[in-house]
Amino acid sequence: MIIQVTLNSLVLGLTYVLMASGLTLVFGIMRIVNFTHGQMYMFGAFSLYYLTELAGLGYFPSFAISCGLIAILGVLIERGLIRPFMKGPSVPLLTVILGGLVFLEGAASFLFGELDRAVQAPFTGIVRLGPAILPIERIVVMVTALAIIIFLYWFIFRTKEGTAIRAVAQERYAARLQGISIDRCSMLVMAIGSALAAAAGSILAPIFMVNPYIGGTALFKALIIITLGGMGSITGCALGGLILGFIEGLGYAYLGVWTEIIGFILVIIILLIRPQGLLGLPYEIAH
Numbered sequence: 001m002i003i004q005v006t007l008n009s010l011v012l013g014l015t016y017v018l019m020a021s022g023l024t025l026v027f028g029i030m031r032i033v034n035f036t037h038g039q040m041y042m043f044g045a046f047s048l049y050y051l052t053e054l055a056g057l058g059y060f061p062s063f064a065i066s067c068g069l070i071a072i073l074g075v076l077i078e079r080g081l082i083r084p085f086m087k088g089p090s091v092p093l094l095t096v097i098l099g100g101l102v103f104l105e106g107a108a109s110f111l112f113g114e115l116d117r118a119v120q121a122p123f124t125g126i127v128r129l130g131p132a133i134l135p136i137e138r139i140v141v142m143v144t145a146l147a148i149i150i151f152l153y154w155f156i157f158r159t160k161e162g163t164a165i166r167a168v169a170q171e172r173y174a175a176r177l178q179g180i181s182i183d184r185c186s187m188l189v190m191a192i193g194s195a196l197a198a199a200a201g202s203i204l205a206p207i208f209m210v211n212p213y214i215g216g217t218a219l220f221k222a223l224i225i226i227t228l229g230g231m232g233s234i235t236g237c238a239l240g241g242l243i244l245g246f247i248e249g250l251g252y253a254y255l256g257v258w259t260e261i262i263g264f265i266l267v268i269i270i271l272l273i274r275p276q277g278l279l280g281l282p283y284e285i286a287h
Contacts, residue, residue: 004132005253006246011138013245014145017238019200019218020225021152022193028169028232029189030086035097036077037197038219039104042212044070044198045205046112049119059122063202067195074194078187086186101215108212116209141203148199149238152192156234165189169232227267230277239278 023037044066051062081100085093123136156162167175168185176182200218208214225244229236247266251259270277 001253003130005249007129007132007134008138008253009246009249010242011134011142011245012249013242014142014149015200015204016221016225016245017149017241018145018196018203020222020229020237020241021149021234022196023219023222024226024229024232024234024237025156025165025189025196026193027226028234029165030082030186032082032086032093032097033223034082034190034193035101035219036104037193037222038215038217039101039108040070040074040194040197040215041201041218042108042210042215043073043104044201045119045210045214046108046117046201047198048202048205049117049210052119052122053117059206063199066202067198070198071191071195074190075187077194078190082190083183083186105212105215112212114212116211118209119205121206137206141207144203145200148196152196153234155192161188224267227277228270230279233277233279236277236279 019041022040023034026032026034026037047066047069048059048062051057051065052059055062057065077100081096082093085096121137123140125136127134127136127139156165164175164180165185165188167178167180168182172182197218201214221244225240226232226237227240228243229238229240243266247262248259251262255262
């Protein structure tokens, strides 16, 4: 039982990390909470559904196309919705982002309908790991999520573009003096963040039902994770996602419905003890 629950919690935690990493990356650069992040997750799941179930494409080509399409949507939101309000007061910007959330959810409900959609699992069968049983599709979820997370870390900490992103996150004025374009970095992280949200939605689409309202739950989980780990901290996001995954995995196995309030309690305790989160640093992406 313990081995089974641990494996399930690991799968859940890795998908949570993938779900929240885009949100914390955008916050680290743009200093805003992108409330449309959950809608990127939802549109990613719907893109995968239509590409696999109606267009007849394979799972992995559909996965790649879905991430690309939602990355473009993220760039359009950054250029048309967020950037014009970035230099003004924070209240109008927050209002616009929340308006974008409502608009995207309403548009999805109008375009796709409100009924649940099921994406056929691309992989079937089970794998026995000692006394534990794990469906192959969950192993694929775990491996895919882990690969994307490793690639994200490599990009952020080992590439020229990633160095520029970290420089902007740590000191915008000094980064501008070094010739780094703040607008280009903002557009890039919005595209990456949206693609990561779409990746999470596409990965989980064959496991859960797809409907226009799944974005709210995804955003809520992502907010808990980045609060636990520290706003703007990529490493903190990974830690927070794994913590929440294991709390929920163990909690639902042994505590049942009481698990629903554990996340809230944990966030409150951490904010009281360490307001910036476990690994959060003010205006800095932690290594």
